[in-house]
Amino acid sequence: MSEVYSVDVEITAPVYDTEVTDRVADAITNVFPNADVEQRPGELHAEAHDLEHFSELLHRREILDTARGVFFDNLQGDRFSFTLKKQAAFEGVVTFSVGEPDELGEIHVSVRVQEPDVESFIDHIAPPTRDGRPVDPEGST
Structure with a gap:
């Protein structure tokens, strides 16, 4: 059974004077390939409506438990947010930024879930795991 998800993903990343704007845009689109990126003063702003590729990256790196922890720690109502390391994202790798801000900058992501609900999304x-494997086989990609 295939669920229909309705989500709004808002992505922002600062662009420092020492950075090439296109490389920051690549960092965003390497993780969120369907994002529409636009330049704003001092930052890039992007919007997307799915996280399928991002989910595949989480599965590949086998960091589902880490991701769930970050998402649920930053859950507020119908939204959750997280921060990614910009340099890792440029390489197409998901690395969550926790604690001190990364010196090379971060990508801030806010996800609002309209359908069905944030926990299901x-x-x-x-997906939850057991022994490092997704519990629900339909949840694996």
């Missing part, structure tokens, strides 16, 4: 992109 988190289960879809980062």
